[in-house]
Amino acid sequence: MNAPENTSAVAISGLVKRYGSTTAVDGLDLEMPRGQVLALLGPNGAGKTTTVEICEGFRRADAGTVRVLGCDPVGQHASLRPRVGVMPQGGGAYPAVRAGEMLRLVAACAADPLDPNWLLEVLGLEPALGTPYKRLSGGQQQRLSLACALVGRPELVFLDEPTAGLDTQSRRLVWELLGALRRDGVSVLLTTHLIDEAEALADQVVIVDHGKVVTRGSPAELTADANASQQLRFRAQAGLNVQLLTDALPEGCVVLEGDPGAYVVRGRVDPQVVSTVTSWCAQQGVLAEELRVGRRDLEEVFLELTGRELRS
């Protein structure tokens, strides 16, 4: 029996999953309204895939409740299957099946499928129609897997790192397709450790680390900062004395060196701050390059909250 239409696309409460002594998901709560794109953003090992696999009904939770379109993903798996599209990490298919055949096969199982030819065209897979799965490039396999997840016209799609390993052009194709899905009201839960992907696609970003939600909000909400809505970034020789530079700046400004030679000034950045930074660097005989004043990005939000880099 289907749950009422007004239920959330995904509702997770107190989710816990352990693998032996490893707690992969540690009391995670999440609410995803229908028609939204939600990105689970976190570094490797944060618990994203485990969370998604539990939502897909492929794994059982140790504790907590999960509802997908109002249904229990394990107990009501059969009724959810036609309503939910799944793109697992790494994909997979019978090695000899041809790309076009595979998509048509999956489409034939759906009551009201999308046109497979349209999907193949949109995802740039037409040249690979007759190619056996095992001979497709990694990027083609990835896009075919996405096409298979979408061809049944699902209400909700789970995409585990949908653009991992794709080149820039293919990534753009996937982003455009996901944008079209959103406009059509399809709910999308995706995992990623790519900041720009979360920023470009998601209505709501949930940052996870060590199996817990660290923070959540729209990309704009997460990157807004009541005290300092702007930051100054610049590059210069590595190892500058950031404490000395901080001392030269107005109170409330602090200078950090992230990657060697990549500096960020946090605080209220005004023209005086920019001028002080460049002249202080000049006094050290150092050229400050690539100066950029802008909002902080999600990577910095993550770094602030966890002390860790997102990319690993």
Ligand SMILES: Nc1ncnc2c1ncn2[C@@H]1O[C@H](COP(=O)(O)OP(=O)(O)OP(=O)(O)O)[C@@H](O)[C@H]1O
């Ligand atoms: N089948 C398994 N058996 C044992 N440990 C596992 C298993 N699957 C995941 N883990 C561990 O659980 C933790 C969370 O893994 P998970 O794959 O859910 O994270 P993730 O955020 O999806 O990472 P990635 O971005 O690398 O896919 C990690 O420490 C991982 O090593």
